Amino acid sequence: MPRTHFKHYLQSMQEELLVLGSMVEKALARSMEALVNRDIALAEQVIADDKLIDKKRYDIEETCIELIATQQPLARDLRLIVAVLSIVVDMERIGDYAEGNAKIAIMIGDEPPLKPLVDLPRMSKKAGEMLRAALDAFIRRDADAARQVVIEDDEIDNLYDQVFRELLTYMAADPATINRATRLIWTAHNLERAGDRITNICERTIFVIVGRAEKYRGLK
Amino acid sequence: MDTCPQTENAQGQNPNGNHILITKNLNAYYGSFLAVRDVNMAIAPNSITAIIGPSGCGKSTLIRCFNRMHEVAHGARVTGQLLLDGEDIYGTGIDPVSVRTRIGMVFQKPNPFPTMSVIDNVVAGLKLSRIWSRRRKMEEIAERCLRQAALWDEVKDKLKQSGTSLSGGQQQRLCIARALAVKPEVILMDEPCSALDPIATLKIEDLMHTLAKDFTIVIVTHNMQQAGRVSDATAFMMMGDDRAGQLVEYGATKQIFTNPKDKRTEDYISGLFG
Ligand SMILES: Nc1ncnc2c1ncn2[C@@H]1O[C@H](COP(=O)(O)OP(=O)(O)OP(=O)(O)O)[C@@H](O)[C@H]1O
Ligand SMILES: [Mg+2]
Numbered sequence: 001m002p003r004t005h006f007k008h009y010l011q012s013m014q015e016e017l018l019v020l021g022s023m024v025e026k027a028l029a030r031s032m033e034a035l036v037n038r039d040i041a042l043a044e045q046v047i048a049d050d051k052l053i054d055k056k057r058y059d060i061e062e063t064c065i066e067l068i069a070t071q072q073p074l075a076r077d078l079r080l081i082v083a084v085l086s087i088v089v090d091m092e093r094i095g096d097y098a099e100g101n102a103k104i105a106i107m108i109g110d111e112p113p114l115k116p117l118v119d120l121p122r123m124s125k126k127a128g129e130m131l132r133a134a135l136d137a138f139i140r141r142d143a144d145a146a147r148q149v150v151i152e153d154d155e156i157d158n159l160y161d162q163v164f165r166e167l168l169t170y171m172a173a174d175p176a177t178i179n180r181a182t183r184l185i186w187t188a189h190n191l192e193r194a195g196d197r198i199t200n201i202c203e204r205t206i207f208v209i210v211g212r213a214e215k216y217r218g219l220k
Numbered sequence: 221m222d223t224c225p226q227t228e229n230a231q232g233q234n235p236n237g238n239h240i241l242i243t244k245n246l247n248a249y250y251g252s253f254l255a256v257r258d259v260n261m262a263i264a265p266n267s268i269t270a271i272i273g274p275s276g277c278g279k280s281t282l283i284r285c286f287n288r289m290h291e292v293a294h295g296a297r298v299t300g301q302l303l304l305d306g307e308d309i310y311g312t313g314i315d316p317v318s319v320r321t322r323i324g325m326v327f328q329k330p331n332p333f334p335t336m337s338v339i340d341n342v343v344a345g346l347k348l349s350r351i352w353s354r355r356r357k358m359e360e361i362a363e364r365c366l367r368q369a370a371l372w373d374e375v376k377d378k379l380k381q382s383g384t385s386l387s388g389g390q391q392q393r394l395c396i397a398r399a400l401a402v403k404p405e406v407i408l409m410d411e412p413c414s415a416l417d418p419i420a421t422l423k424i425e426d427l428m429h430t431l432a433k434d435f436t437i438v439i440v441t442h443n444m445q446q447a448g449r450v451s452d453a454t455a456f457m458m459m460g461d462d463r464a465g466q467l468v469e470y471g472a473t474k475q476i477f478t479n480p481k482d483k484r485t486e487d488y489i490s491g492l493f494g
Contacts (some may be wrong), residue, residue: 002422005429006449069477070448 005031006071010080011065015086016141020056021135024091027053027098028194030169032124034105035187036117044165046102047070053095063095066088073147083204087138089208090204094131097190114180123191126152130198138205144215146202146209156195163188240265240436241286241406246300248281248290255281255465258300261455268437270430270473272446273457274488278465279440282457283408286438287323288316304405324399326487328411330391332383332398338375339385341394343367345402353467361401368434369397370427389420393427400431407431409439413446425450444489450475456485 027046036045064085066071073081128150136144166187167181206214225433248256254276261419263269272277279494284290285298289307301308309319324345332341342362343449362379366372373392383394392412413421428437428450441447447454454476456469469476470483480486 001424002419003449006424065478066474070473072445072449 001181006067006073006077009063009067009071012076013060013067013081014085015216016060016063017087018135018139020053020060020088020091021050021131023053023160024095024098025144027095027102028124028128028131031101031105032201034098034102034147035108035119036131038105038108040106040109043102043105047099050099053092053166057092060088061085068119071107076208076211079208081163083138085206087201087204090200093199094190094194097194101187103188108180108183111142112182114177114184117184119159119163119166120187120191123156123163123195126159127194127198130156131201133178134198134201134205138208139201139211141205143206146205148219150199150202153195153199156192160192222307222392238265238381239263240301240302240305241438243337244286244301244303246282246285246302247297248285249295249299250279250281250293250298254462254464257460257466259361259467261467261470263406263453264436265434265436266434267452268432268439268450269453269455270451271438271455271469272442272444272488273465274459275442277457277459277466279457280410281465283325283410283438283440286385286406286408287325288319289325291316306322313439322404323406323408324404326392326395326399326407326409326412328389328414330395330415332386332391333392334382334384336383337380338366338383338386338394339379342397342401344370345398346394358380362397365397365400366394368400368431369393370430371397372422387420389416389423392416392420392424396424396431397448400435404435406436406438412429413439414442421446456480456482456488458484458488 027049030042031046033039034046064081067081068078130152133152134146134149137143137149164185167185170177171181203214239262240383241261243259243261246252246256246259259282261269264440271281271282275479281290284292286302287382290296290298298310302310304319308314309323333344336344339362342365344362345360360422360452362365363372366375371390374390375394378385383391386394392415396407396412416424424447428439430433430436439447439450454469454473456476457465457468458468460466469480469482471481475481476485480489
């Protein structure tokens with residue numbers, strides 16, 4: 001194969017992307033675990049680890065810039081590198097949402113629970129699964145799988161609406177719950193945003209494969 | 221990408237560092253004309269260093285100093301030091317011919333010896349440097365070098381044909397095989413791809429990456445993109461006001477190509493002149 005050296009770097013860039021993906025997935029899962037179990041130490045760990053996620057993002061960006069500057073990528077290779085540049089931003093942001101939820105877990109501290117958390121862990125679990133599926137579709141260059149993940153984002157959106165309505169009911173019924181309910185609404189909102197970011201990743205995947213952007217947000 | 225050599229020490233201040241080739245205040249003259257001024261470089265082993273710069277800035281002159289080919293031109297001389305494994309190749313009592321077996325050269329135009337077969341071309345350097353021995357041994361060496369030069373599969377059935385019967389890209393790889401036969405430590409290449417089409421060029425570039433595992437490579441190239449693709453370190457040369465070529469910037473290729481420190485490098489890299 002010609003340009004083995006360049007292809008090798010493209011390959012390892014994508015491996016780094018997967019590493020970043022697993023870091024973000026872990027942050028999502030652990031921030032929810034911290035919320036559910038009231039585990040402040042774990043929440044603090046998620047916040048500390050976010051620095052590593054940021055660093056990984058910048059490392060990958062640097063590699064992309066270097067490849068553009070030195071290797072003259074064209075056609076699909078160029079689309080791939082441009083896509084990675086945008087995907088790392090989305091992933092870093094998902095990491096920030098996880099960090100945000102970890103901060104909320106610390107804010108909540110040992111306040112008495114408003115209600116047992118059911119839908120929020122479901123949203124978080126769904127987001128983690130979607131993230132993994134989105135990256136898998138990207139690595140396999142599977143446009144259909146990417147489109148499927150976009151469709152699944154509806155599930156997160158529906159859960160968000162449900163959580164939101166439920167928490168509104170609490171607040172309307174008892175103003176003393178407003179603070180606690182608001183925090184949970186933030187949490188749900190963070191997860192809903194994470195789902196949108198995953199949708200972006202899928203759009204980028206489709207861009208790499210078919211060569212043009214297919215926009216999904218707004219169609220919904 | 222962590223394959224860049226330690227080129228921070230571009231001033232050659234650390235002769236004991238991990239550098240195979242170090243130039244110290246190297247000047248090259250043609251008669252009284254100073255063609256290359258005060259070059260200080262420190263080249264890491266198993267790295268690929270690209271020398272780029274506008275035409276006439278002294279790139280060829282500089283690398284010809286690296287294996288004592290410069291002094292072959294009439295009236296040409298060199299001042300300063302060039303350390304190969306810590307030893308000054310311009311020191312007294314050093315035989316230029318032995319330097320050239322340790323530092324080989326591949327030229328712009330593929331130049332196989334026209335009257336020789338493919339196999340004789342590969343081992344020609346051994347004959348010239350009088351290390352020639354048995355025929356069988358020669359065939360073994362030729363096969364090893366042709367394999368190293370990624371040419372074996374294409375020529376194994378025409379070893380007895382004339383070297384000039386090969387395509388341009390094949391001829392250039394034959395010349396690389398010829399350079400490898402004497403087991404040099406460093407291979408100098410002066411625009412090795414300028415006579416080749418893009419596919420043959422990419423083949424040579426791939427080959428360079430493979431060869432860098434066993435050798436140190438210095439390549440002069442007019443093609444900035446090629447420098448970006450193949451090299452770990454890049455040296456940018458330019459002519460000064462007195463028309464002497466000088467090293468403007470020398471560093472890791474990714475730094476030179478993404479964030480050059482000197483405005484002149486920036487202008488050259490981004491195509492504003494040259
Ligand atoms: N044999 C020679 N005698 C006198 N001057 C020479 C000789 N060879 C080169 N020069 C001069 O030395 C300077 C550097 O030439 P050199 O060939 O090293 O440049 P270069 O950077 O390799 O250029 P190019 O990119 O065109 O190959 C030029 O001014 C050139 O005219
Ligand atoms: Mg030249």
